[in-house]
Amino acid sequence: MAQKVSIPKGTRDFSPLEMARRNYIFETIRDVYKLYGFQPIETPSMELLSTLMGKYGEEGDKLLFKILNSGDFAKKANPEHWNTKNINKLTSQIAEKGLRYDLTVPFARYVVQNRNDITFPFKRFQIQPVWRADRPQKGRYREFMQCDADVIGSNALVHEAELVMIIDEVFKRLGINVTVKLNSRKLLTAIAELVGKPELITAITVSIDKLDKIGIDKVREELIQAGLTSDDVEKVIPIIELKGSNAEKLNKLVQLFESNEAAVEGKKEIDTVLAYLKNYDMTNDVEFDLALARGLNYYTGCIIEVKANDAQMGSICGGGRYDDLTGIFGLKDVSGVGISFGADRIYDVLEQLDKFPETTLQGPTVMLVNFGEKEMEYAFKAAIALRKAGIAAEVYPDQVKMKKQMNYANAKNFPYVIMVGENEINDNTYTLKNMTSGEQSTSSLNDVINQLSN
């Protein structure tokens, strides 16, 4: 009996149709990135664990796929660690590589390693898969594509504004309505300082980030659990619950925070970015949202997150400014800012909303029907001429029933089929059939090429 085959949890195969649709997403993002002056790079699938570990928080370390060393790796492992189940020490002895968890940290490594050859500010984009040993669920895979654009070596807030414009343009082209949420990590720092517990910044941000999902009461509970007093909580809640337009929220912010230094800086960041955006005709909404936090703890300035308005899905794009990511690798005072589109989630949203364009369904342009030996030769030559003219052509390889050949053309979504039999050979003509309308006409090869070239 046949062996039951499958692929690892959280991974997927992609059919020709799915590839066409994925490429449509990648091309759209790539085109917009290029339009804003970004250039592509690629980095290896695996990085040294020393590069990856500790950059994504404790949770992140757990979610890294680690690659077992080659050869007799067991020899190098200290048996004591086996016995005491000291996983951390043990992994460092038997695994020195891991699959990349995102594209930002490898990029920071790339910049530090190639700093002498890079002209700053450096704008790069990168579209590659990343891996996380997460438990899969809706919109969550263990292998998925990220489409990153980052600027490194410039503090200017114009980049934040342009990144928002890129997001707007990409989703406009894809036909997805989104809300771009904007906040600053500095305002979150200010909140932690306001209650006099700066060390709780991570726990606080994690809790308030859930406001949308779990509601204000649960957030209160979580904040208390995180170590805030109820007095503290009553100070925090009005801030994250601020309502009104972006300008109104920003104004009220001043009163709530008074002259907290971090708050002033954070507000200025948001002000500046929104001022830049006034020059641009946004298709989607930009919302200043104090409850936006984002998990990755390397962010220091503006943070950005995008949600689809018409689909149930986690964030489909996110990013922010990180002031010290290259510092970890020994290159100080280089600020970076970037965004990342989650292509797989965007795919799921497009599918849910049925927004893929028709053209992603289309197969090669024309199939030539195979009627017999003589006809095959005639058709084969025609296919060569068609390809020379830049038209994707294919001759059906076997002499089987017409019905079967037409079924094949149908299944493969050929928009056109060419039929050549005895009559056509005698007259040196070709019968071209439009598969959507069913119309067909007989003419010379040049005419056929002209018709298909449009």
Added chain:
RNA sequence: GUGGUUGUAGCUCAGUUGGUUAGAGCACUGGAUUGUGGUUCCAGGGGUCGUGGGUUCAAUUCCCAUCAUCCACCCCA
């Protein structure tokens, strides 16, 4: 890591209050239709009912375990 869901044909799923030949739709193959597909009709192939154990005269069905799956939490794209 925690909680729940579901495992029956290639795919999507019925079904059996435990009983001897396990069903449908889609897909596939052949025919109606030997140069015309996407519509229709007929026929056919394909399943040790996830795996292991238990209860029973008898288990695909009940019980236990295990694996896989999907969903939710944690966290995140």
